[in-house]
Amino acid sequence: MTKQNFIELFSASDSNISETKDREKSLEYIKTHELPNKTDENWRNTDLRTLVEQIYFSAHTKKNRITSINELKINGLNDNCLVFINGSFQKELSKIENEKNNIFLGSLAEGKKMYPDIFNKYFNQSEKEIETVFTALNTAYAQNGAFIYVSENFKSQKPIQILNISDSESQSTAYQIRNLIILAKNSEVNVITVSKSLSDGISFCNSQNEIFLEANSILNFNIFQEENIETRSLNNTRLKQSENTQSTVNIASLSGAILRNDIKIYLSGENARTEINGIYLPTNEQQFDNYILIKHEKSHGKSRQLFKGIIAGQARSVFSGRVLVDKNAQKTDAGQLNKNLLLTDYVKAYSRPQLEIYADDVQCSHGSSTGQIDKEALFYLQSRGIGEKQAKILMLNAFAKEVIDKISIPEYKNYIENLFENKYF
Amino acid sequence: MLKIKNLRAEIEGKEILKGINLEINAGEVHAIMGPNGSGKSTLASIIAGRDIYTITEGCIEFEGKNLLDLSVEDRSRAGIFLAFQYPVEIPGVSITNFMRAAVDEHRKFQGLETLTASQFLKLMKEKKELVEMEAKLEGRAVNEGFSGGEKKKNEVFQMAMLDPKLKILDETDSGLDIDALRIVADGVNKLKTTKNASLVITHYQRLLDYIVPDVVHVLYNGKIVKTGTKELAMELEERGYDWIKKDNYTLID
Incomplete structure (x- = not known):
């Protein structure tokens, strides 16, 4: 599909999330830019043909198609769960406990209505410059997603699941998801985003997570991807961390046709720390990619990356880990490691560790190894x-x-x- | 128990074993000695099933079965155990999980029920004591960061866990100080019965002070050139290998 096709497709959703000015800015960007392709440095090794050449239709949610999500949830986790099917919120399937009003869980549309000030303060504030036509489309026509706000000093213990279900049978479908997670000062939360398929059909999910950590907050964020072998998924996640914050991001990519995670972590306050780990297991002709950027903007930050892939069949993978240390991010401690295990002679694993350091008093290390059993x-x-x-x-x-x-x-x-x-x- | 007939083997076109004949019966301890490069470790590896060698002639029978037809794992299940000269480090695989999988497979092969968790742990404890292995090692990954002595103790510990019929010790004494050597040898001796046999491969006579052989063979240039009693080992200790080499030149001439 052309970008015009994508605009027509996504604009058909009854979207009222983005402000007009954001939408116009995004549309202006789309007008002057092409869909990502191999001529872009960041997309050189991601073959998007199977994603782009497919014709998609907008996702119609069939009511009452499922009555229980027990099979799709993480076994044993029975607490809070926000359910989305093809991007649309399923309140009756969700389980929400707004623990003593210390935490708000719900859809982005609800959150915008109930907490307009918070919404306006954070929504679309993590992307400094529009990155791609897909992120622009997401902002222009964001339909819905999860909204989590953890209030000051509240330490939420029960993990929150965001269950994102793709459902397409006869028609290949495309939809968007936009999640917004905010940790107020000194708060703590555990989140798992779970992406699954309900049927065998082709679907494309263009998703974005915006996450903000205010001072002294702690986030544990997990991305679990086990979709059918026809799923194309672009997941763009941005974390913005203030001083003395700690984030842990764990990614597990188990199944899908194309799974690409673009994770950007901005350590914007002093003594902000992040640890990001990933395991990816592509097989057959699957392609699983992780593009990580960690930007150390202030001093005494710490970051760790550990990514391991087991590449089977004729699969492909990319790990691109970029650590950028600003001039005033002194005493930064950054490390990254990528290891790939190739199970056949027909696989391709790209590994691109990159360090860009503009400060002089830092400790940085990186490593990469690729081998067979x-x-x-x-x-x-x-x-x-x-x-x-x-x-x-x-x-x-x-x-x-x-x-x-x-x-x-x-x-x-x-x-x-x-x-x-x-x-x- | 083990019959090797006219075994010839090569690697990358180079012949290493040039017609080995060897017979080991239950209850016996055989030692194979010989200078470096004579083919001792190759022989041990071939019995265990290492596939980097090509057998060009001859056969190996184990309890009447053609050993060369069996996979590596089936040889182990049938009762062959090789204590490695250089035990491999396997990061991430704990000794407990490793031994659990191995013992299960052996019992399945023998038509026995697998052990319960508590039976298994009891067996582990019992066998660890045999080689004075420290408890902290069992939670660790196989051989990872082990000292030379710990690695060899771990080999004998695994041997005790699997209770093999034929124990092959490939230069088990290399890299061991005298205390570790005594512990390892004691462990091996405690496992000795009239039903099992041992093949001890060593460069030095030292180990044979502890594990006393019934028969000593000298392997040189891919062939067993001399067979005798433990006194032969003493003689080699005194005179070195040069006279063997010299004698063989005469033979070839």
């Missing part, structure tokens, strides 16, 4: 009576464990461990 270790395990297949599974588990162990929500960690065990059998 260690044959000596495999022989060692087999020589103790463990079959070849099981020996490989032991080794793959061991490879992924370092990343999975970073997940701090026990039910969620358990859920991923079980999925992982079954994936390669």
Whole structure:
């Protein structure tokens, strides 16, 4: 589809989220820019043809198609859950406990109505310059999404799930999601975004998360992607952190046709810290990409990145990790590591660690390694009576464990461990 | 138990074993000695099933079965155990999970029920004591960051867990101080019964003071050139390998 097709498609949604000026600015950008393609440095290794060449229709939500989301949720997590099907909010399927008014959970449309001041203060404030036609489309025609506001000094214990379900059968569908998460001063929250498919059809989800951490707040943010093999998903997430904040982002990409995560973390206050981890397991002809930017803007910041991929079949992956240390971000401590395990001779894994440092008193490290299963270790395990297949599974588990162990929500960690065990059998 | 007949093997076109004949019966301890590069470790690897070597001639029978037809894991399940000269580090795989998988597979193969968690832990505890292995090692990844002594103890510990019929020790003494050597050898000796056998590969006689062999073979240039009793090992200790080499030149001439 051309960008004009995308405009017609997304403008058909009954969107009333964005302010007119934001919409006009976005449309102006779209007019003068092309859809991302291989000539852009940041899109060189992401083959978007299967995404762009497909014809999509706008998503009609069939009412009452599902009555229960128990099968789609993370097993064992029965607390707060916001449910969206093809981008539209499903209040009756959601479970919302606005714990003593210390936290607001709901749809973005509701949040805008109930808390206009907060909404206006934060919405669309994380993107300094429009990045791509897709982010511009999201801002211009954002339809709905989750809105989470954690008030000052409130430490929310129960993890919040944002369940994003794609549903397309006879017609391939496209939709947008826009989530806004705000942590007021000294607050704490755990969030898991879960992307799943309800049917086997083709869908495209263009999503954006805007997340703001005010001083001394702590965020644990998890992205879980297990969609059908026809799903194309562009996920653009931006975190803006004030002083003394701590964020942890864990990404698990298990299934989909194209899954691309663009994560940008701005450490805009002193002593802001972030840790971002990812495990990606593409197989067949899947393409899973992670483009990470961490911008150290103030001093005493700390960032860690750990990304591991197991690439099977004829799959492709990209890890691009860019750390940018501003001139006045002295005493920055940044580290990143990417490891890829290639299971066949037909896979491609791109790894691009990049450090750009303009301050002089910093500690930065990066590393990248790509290889195959260690044959000596495999022989060692087999020589103790463990079959070849099981020996490989032991080794793959061991490879992924370092990343999975970073997940701090026990039910969620358990859920991923079980999925992982079954994936390669 | 083990019968090797006229075994010839090569790697990348280079012949390493040039017609090995060896027979080991239950209850026996055999030692293979020989200078570096004579083919000792190659022989051990081939029995265990390492596929980087090509067998060009001969056969290996284990309890009447053609060993060369079996996969690496099936050889282990059938009762062959190789204690590695250089045990591999396997990051992320804990010793407990590793041994759990191995013991389960062995029991399945023997038609036995798998152990319950508590039975398994009891077995682990019992066998660890045998090699004086420290408790803290079991939670750690296999061989990762282990000292030379810890790695070798870990090999004997695994041997005890799997209770093999044929134990092959490939230069188990290399890199061990005298205390670790004694512990490792004691462990091996405690596992000795009339039903199992050992093949001890070593460069030095030192290990044979602790693990006393019934038969000593000298491997040189891909062939067993001398077979004798433990006194042969003493002689080698005194005289070195040069006279063997010299004798063989005479033989070839």
